[in-house]
Amino acid sequence: xxxxxxxxxxxxxxxxxxxxxxxxxxxxxxxxxxxxxxxxxxxxxxxxxxxxxxxxxxxxxxxxxxxxxxxxxxxxxxxxxxxxxxxxxxxxxxxxxxxxxxxxxxxxxxxxxxxxxxxxxxxxxxxxxxxxxxxxxxxxxxxxxxxxxxxxxxxxxxxxxxxxxxxxxxxxxxxxxxxxxxxxxxxxxxxxxxxxxxxxxxxxxxxxxxxxxxxxxxxxxxxxxxxxxxxxxxxxxxxxxxxxxxxxxxxxxxxxxxxxxxxxxxxxxxxxxxxxxxxxxxxxxxxxxxxxxxxxxxxxxxxxxxxxxxxxxxxxxxxxxxxxxxxxxxxxxxxxxxxxxxxxxxxxxxxxxxxxxxxxxxxxxxxxxxxxxxxxxxxxxxxx
Numbered sequence: 374x375x376x377x378x379x380x381x382x383x384x385x386x387x388x389x390x391x392x393x394x395x396x397x398x399x400x401x402x403x404x405x406x407x408x409x410x411x412x413x414x415x416x417x418x419x420x421x422x423x424x425x426x427x428x429x430x431x432x433x434x435x436x437x438x439x440x441x442x443x444x445x446x447x448x449x450x451x452x453x454x455x456x457x458x459x460x461x462x463x464x465x466x467x468x469x470x471x472x473x474x475x476x477x478x479x480x481x482x483x484x485x486x487x488x489x490x491x492x493x494x495x496x497x498x499x500x501x502x503x504x505x506x507x508x509x510x511x512x513x514x515x516x517x518x519x520x521x522x523x524x525x526x527x528x529x530x531x532x533x534x535x536x537x538x539x540x541x542x543x544x545x546x547x548x549x550x551x552x553x554x555x556x557x558x559x560x561x562x563x564x565x566x567x568x569x570x571x572x573x574x575x576x577x578x579x580x581x582x583x584x585x586x587x588x589x590x591x592x593x594x595x596x597x598x599x600x601x602x603x604x605x606x607x608x609x610x611x612x613x614x615x616x617x618x619x620x621x622x623x624x625x626x627x628x629x630x631x632x633x634x635x636x637x638x639x640x641x642x643x644x645x646x647x648x649x650x651x652x653x654x655x656x657x658x659x660x661x662x663x664x665x666x667x668x669x670x671x672x673x674x675x676x677x678x679x680x681x682x683x684x685x686x687x688x689x690x691x692x693x694x695x696x697x698x699x700x701x702x703x704x705x706x707x708x709x710x711x712x713x714x715x716x717x718x719x720x721x722x723x724x725x726x727x728x729x730x731x732x733x734x735x736x737x738x739x740x741x742x743x744x745x746x747x748x749x750x751x752x753x754x755x756x757x
Contacts, residue, residue, distance in 0.1 A: 395736035397657035404664040409446040409649035410454035417711035427713040444657040447484040454647040460714030463493035490526035499530035529568040538574035538584040555597035562603040600625040600645040631675035648682040651700040681731035692719035722755040
């Protein structure tokens with residue numbers, strides 16, 4: 374099976390599919406905690422104002438969560454991958470969290486944690502640390518009130534009003550001391566969100582590391598772990614080595630995840646990754662290999678997913694959600710590529726063509742005929 378795809382030089386070239394869809398084992402047992410940060414499926418017919426009024430296809434959104442649970446993943450709900458801060462507001466996130474927690478209760482073995490941030494407070498509207506604390510308290514209160522567990526997301530408002538490391542420590546310690554259960558912290562780099570530059574009160578990694586480790590050490594009984602998304606394996610390894618006993622490292626490195634998850638023989642990372650949304654079947658099969666002690670089999674499955682992930686998360690990294698939704702569309706999890714905020718337009722046809730090729734090579738086109746048909750329709754729409 375082949376089709377014509379555009380090239381960067383303006384030409385078109387026939388591409389013949391080479392991959393075979395990977396079938397993960399049933400009820401795979403993972404050797405690591407693996408959270409998939411899940412996307413939301415927009416409702417294009419209801420989005421009369423896509424830039425400012427999000428509309429969600431709740432049936433397809435919940436169905437996709439069942440797909441991830443079926444493959445053995447936990448779900449990190451209402452995170453960056455769901456377009457928090459990029460068109461998906463807190464009111465919509467509340468409904469998503471409520472529905473997902475209810476859905477998890479109906480699925481045997483399903484586990485879920487939800488993002489608690491401050492996005493109901495516009496960063497420009499934040500005047501004090503108390504404003505930030507109140508916003509966090511509202512979101513923690515909602516999640517815990519639904520019987521859920523919280524992931525403490527990085528805050529644009531805090532990045533704006535904090536004057537140094539002590540301000541970050543004050544806010545985090547206040548929220549952690551009040552939480553009803555253990556919390557996962559989230560260190561999101563400015564490549565994902567430019568408004569988070571200088572988070573933890575320092576542009577220097579060493580200074581930021583000292584601050585966050587200090588917060589965790591003082592509240593280790595309230596911190597399950599920390600997700601770090603800096604796309605730098607050495608920085609993750611440095612933080613991993615500093616964590617107190619019992620506090621977990623969750624890789625958020627969508628460039629270097631296979632080696633970080635496998636570990637170095639002494640330490641390893643668990644995972645909370647947006648790319649798992651797109652590569653769930655292959656990642657599940659790979660993690661099952663790792664659980665069986667088959668490192669070579671794990672590497673053989675994971676390695677082809679890395680070029681795909683690096684393409685999806687290429688700069689500007691914040692637009693990676695478009696590639697995630699595109700993959701869901703290629704694989705029949707939704708009937709369109711429309712996104713909240715019209716975010717599908719953040720990437721061009723050359724980007725999508727590259728994703729198509731790389732997904733095929735990684736064994737991630739579940740139904741090649743459907744994928745080719747949909748890719749042809751997109752190319753035609755874009756004049757190819």
